[in-house]
Amino acid sequence: MFEVAEAYEAMMGRWSRQLAPLFVEFVGVRDGDTVLDAGCGTGSLSAALARMTKASKIVGVDPAGGFIEYARTQIADPRVTFEVGDAQNLPYSDASFDRCMALLAVDYIPDVRRATLEMRRVTKTAGVVATAMWDRSGANELDSCFWHAAAAIDPTAKGSSGRRGSYGSAEALSDLWIGAGLIDIEVAGVTMPCHLSSFDQLWQPYLRSQGATGAFMAGLSADRREALREAMRQNVLGDGPDGRFTLQAKAWAVRGVVS
Ligand SMILES: C[S@@+](CC[C@H](N)C(=O)[O-])C[C@H]1O[C@@H](n2cnc3c(N)ncnc32)[C@H](O)[C@@H]1O
Numbered sequence: 708m709f710e711v712a713e714a715y716e717a718m719m720g721r722w723s724r725q726l727a728p729l730f731v732e733f734v735g736v737r738d739g740d741t742v743l744d745a746g747c748g749t750g751s752l753s754a755a756l757a758r759m760t761k762a763s764k765i766v767g768v769d770p771a772g773g774f775i776e777y778a779r780t781q782i783a784d785p786r787v788t789f790e791v792g793d794a795q796n797l798p799y800s801d802a803s804f805d806r807c808m809a810l811l812a813v814d815y816i817p818d819v820r821r822a823t824l825e826m827r828r829v830t831k832t833a834g835v836v837a838t839a840m841w842d843r844s845g846a847n848e849l850d851s852c853f854w855h856a857a858a859a860i861d862p863t864a865k866g867s868s869g870r871r872g873s874y875g876s877a878e879a880l881s882d883l884w885i886g887a888g889l890i891d892i893e894v895a896g897v898t899m900p901c902h903l904s905s906f907d908q909l910w911q912p913y914l915r916s917q918g919a920t921g922a923f924m925a926g927l928s929a930d931r932r933e934a935l936r937e938a939m940r941q942n943v944l945g946d947g948p949d950g951r952f953t954l955q956a957k958a959w960a961v962r963g964v965v966s
Contacts, residue, residue: 709815709917712749712777718912718920720749722849722901723811726839726958727755729897730810733960734837736760740805743768745794745826746812750778756808757784766804768792794822802831809838811958813874813883815918823887830965836889839897839960843875848954849901850875853913853920856938860931864923880961889963901954906940909954 709715730752736742738761744753747767756765767789769775778789792798794809795818807826816822826836845851857864874880877894884892903909913920927935943952 709748709771710773711917712773714915715774715917716749718916720751722956723751725899726897727752727810728759729899730808730839730960731755731759733895733897734806734808734835734962736762736806739763741803742806742808743804743829745807745809746816747778747789748774750781750789752808752810753778753787754782757782757787762786766790768794768797794825797825797829799829801828803829805831805834807836811840813838814840819883820886823883827887827889827965832965834965835962836965837960837962838880839958840875840880842957842959843873847957849956852939852942852954856935856942857923859938860934875959877959880959884961884963890966892961892963894959894961897958897960899956901956903954904951906944906949909943910936910939
């Protein structure tokens with residue numbers, strides 16, 4: 708589902724880079740902490756951790772080799788390493804990290820319950836395990852601007868909230884963390900403005916998108932794709948001229964402590 712780093716960066720990496728510092732603030736990292744970035748992708752979270760904290764070691768792990776290669780080219784900080792690996796079977800000893808974080812990843816891990824148990828296993832007692840996912844309730848304009856347009860041209864389009872394993876709500880994330888046996892669980896909504904200078908800046912990345920939007924796009928003929936483009940343009944600009952606009956993005960973050 709994910710492999711082409713440049714396409715991911717254009718579509719989502721630009722927003723996960725903006726979300727990552729808010730997630731780091733929510734989780735809290737102490738000087739000298741060792742931190743695992745599970746499902747690191749192209750390295751947005753690891754980059755924010757390196758920039759914002761005095762963590763002693765930051766490890767990014769992801770099964771997508773193309774993403775790991777790209778991430779390695781982005782960060783030249785000796786505290787940061789990237790490795791190909793699977794969050795369902797983490798290649799680390801028990802209690803290796805002070806913080807284990809996963810940004811925008813849990814929806815994409817086939818056996819997410821197993822992955823959360825693995826995240827807890829590799830985290831020290833009293834350490835923190837945390838994740839964040841985009842809100843899937845419709846309050847996240849970054850997500851809903853596409854799926855509302857998709858539903859307008861195809862009433863059977865499921866939208867992201869109807870997909871398997873959607874953890875884009877406070878309840879779903881809280882339940883997942885309770886199921887992982889974590890304690891002192893806290894959940895918070897995180898919002899951020901996404902500034903765009905033209906409609907094409909929003910639309911063009913969808914032409915190479917991966918994940919659920921990419922799968923939906925791949926099933927469209929050229930005519931239907933044009934209808935989707937027009938429906939989306941109407942959603943964000945109405946009948947007005949092209950130009951700058953802002954979408955409000957919303958995510959949910961959860962943190963819990965290992966007992
Ligand atoms: C939406 S991307 C998020 C990437 C990055 N954390 C970010 O915020 O930009 C989802 C990531 O989950 C990764 N992923 C999928 N299955 C995984 C697994 N079993 N273990 C770890 N990561 C996985 C994908 O390869 C992809 O990099």
